[in-house]
Amino acid sequence: MNDVATAAAAASYTPASYKSAVKPVWCPGCGDYSVLSAITKALAMIGKPPHEVGVVSGIGCSSRIPAYTSCYGFHGVHGRALAAATGLKLARPDLTVLVTGGDGDGYSIGGNHFLHACRRNVDLTYVVMDNHVYGMTKGQPSPTTEPDWDSKLAPGGTKVRVFHPLVVALAAGANFVARAFAGDPNGTAAIIAQAIRHPGFSFVEVLSPCVTFRPEQKEWKSVVRPAPVAATDDPVRAARLVMSDDGLNIGVLFAGTRPAYPLNDGVARHRVADLEMEFRV
Amino acid sequence: MSAPLPKTLDEFMAQAYAMELDAQSRYADLADAMETHNNREVAELFRKMAAIEGKHAAQIMAEMGWTQPPPYAVAPAFEGFESAEQVPIDEVHYLMRPWHALQLALAAEERAARFFSELAMSAQAEPIRRAAMELRDEEREHVELVKAWLAKVPQPEKDWAEDPDPPRYDS
Numbered sequence: 001m002n003d004v005a006t007a008a009a010a011a012s013y014t015p016a017s018y019k020s021a022v023k024p025v026w027c028p029g030c031g032d033y034s035v036l037s038a039i040t041k042a043l044a045m046i047g048k049p050p051h052e053v054g055v056v057s058g059i060g061c062s063s064r065i066p067a068y069t070s071c072y073g074f075h076g077v078h079g080r081a082l083a084a085a086t087g088l089k090l091a092r093p094d095l096t097v098l099v100t101g102g103d104g105d106g107y108s109i110g111g112n113h114f115l116h117a118c119r120r121n122v123d124l125t126y127v128v129m130d131n132h133v134y135g136m137t138k139g140q141p142s143p144t145t146e147p148d149w150d151s152k153l154a155p156g157g158t159k160v161r162v163f164h165p166l167v168v169a170l171a172a173g174a175n176f177v178a179r180a181f182a183g184d185p186n187g188t189a190a191i192i193a194q195a196i197r198h199p200g201f202s203f204v205e206v207l208s209p210c211v212t213f214r215p216e217q218k219e220w221k222s223v224v225r226p227a228p229v230a231a232t233d234d235p236v237r238a239a240r241l242v243m244s245d246d247g248l249n250i251g252v253l254f255a256g257t258r259p260a261y262p263l264n265d266g267v268a269r270h271r272v273a274d275l276e277m278e279f280r281v
Numbered sequence: 282m283s284a285p286l287p288k289t290l291d292e293f294m295a296q297a298y299a300m301e302l303d304a305q306s307r308y309a310d311l312a313d314a315m316e317t318h319n320n321r322e323v324a325e326l327f328r329k330m331a332a333i334e335g336k337h338a339a340q341i342m343a344e345m346g347w348t349q350p351p352p353y354a355v356a357p358a359f360e361g362f363e364s365a366e367q368v369p370i371d372e373v374h375y376l377m378r379p380w381h382a383l384q385l386a387l388a389a390e391e392r393a394a395r396f397f398s399e400l401a402m403s404a405q406a407e408p409i410r411r412a413a414m415e416l417r418d419e420e421r422e423h424v425e426l427v428k429a430w431l432a433k434v435p436q437p438e439k440d441w442a443e444d445p446d447p448p449r450y451d452s
Binding site: 013014015016023024025026027028029030031033034037041044045138139181182183184185186187189190209211212213218221224 | 317361362363
């Protein structure tokens with residue numbers, strides 16, 4: 001599409017075009033409301049019609065997002081969102097595929113899928129709403145929970161080292177890595193739009209406060225700040241930056257140049273009938 | 282993220298329109314959240330606020346003579362990450378009373394008045410400066426309206442946040 005056509009398409013969709021009539025059941029004050037808003041704004045910026053977008057998720061509070069959009073949606077099995085999304089993208093390369101979920105779903109139950117999704121570099125955008133806790137199941141520590149976070153369910157804290165998703169994503173080969181903050185919905189929208197446009201596997205970690213089980217995360221809005229350096233295409237440099245920051249720098253940290261897994265040229269290579277033939281016994 | 286400074290009146294008004302839509306959408310989200318959590322009184326209030334912000338957006342369209350919404354614009358951030366008139370998502374509570382909701386609305390209107398006031402002082406182009414002053418005056422009127430509304434609403438009881446069956450048990 002040329003610029004004029006893109007602008008015309010973008011003008012015909014608003015964030016509301018991507019919202020369904022289903023009301024979220026999140027706690028009032030939850031950061032995920034803002035992430036939902038950011039996703040719909042990002043899609044309005046891209047200007048693709050809702051029926052050309054698929055939103056796939058696993059299980060958890062944030063994984064409810066597909067129902068709240070008017071796009072195609074699939075609320076799948078715990079930790080398996082990336083596997084389902086990979087299948088969808090390979091079968092329908094013409095769709096823009098977003099994957100949404102939380103830190104427990106993505107880094108623990110789905111940890112292995114996360115590694116291999118980064119490695120495969122299929123053209124997906126993975127938005128993880130990280131609140132450092134399992135909120136839906138009432139506050140158990142997740143892989144990103146601080147080791148000394150004291151709670152009734154983990155007295156004295158887990159004493160287990162935190163999982164470092166951005167570094168892991170870089171090491172495993174993700175082609176776009178960013179951190180955003182739910183309290184900055186417009187900034188998050190711009191990052192998600194950039195992630196969608198970037199070829200290959202794009203990973204956006206969004207700090208999304210859980211006001212019920214981690215009310216202290218409300219303070220994030222006074223300490224989160226834009227990353228002090230621009231995005232790099234050097235994964236080693238990006239990893240060094242991420243390893244040395246305090247987890248509160250937001251922005252695009254890495255935009256790589258690896259070609260996406262080569263089935264993203266908009267051409268469906270198999271008809272359903274062809275696939276059925278392959279599986280015939 | 283900060284939005285680019287507007288260079289023309291159209292760009293400025295597109296941003297002002299986006300601010301109203303941001304505020305409308307946030308109030309609608311809050312109304313939905315309160316409805317889901319059976320706080321109907323506050324849900325109704327947030328719903329009214331969403332409708333009011335929607336009217337302001339429609340008013341901008343009418344004043345600009347736009348027959349269609351302008352191309353999607355990003356509302357500038359002010360005093361934090363969000364646009365001036367948006368109630369922060371994390372400042373609500375599922376048991377909040379209408380008084381709390383109106384306090385949030387008042388703070389949002391006051392922030393919007395400060396935003397346009399600062400813009401009126403710093404704008405280089407005369408049409409933008411004039412429009413910013415008009416919008417500042419409108420926001421100041423809204424501040425007074427919310428104050429009048431607030432005066433009619435009872436202050437919350439001391440134990441308004443007490444829940445005999447809370448979602449989280451600390452002890």
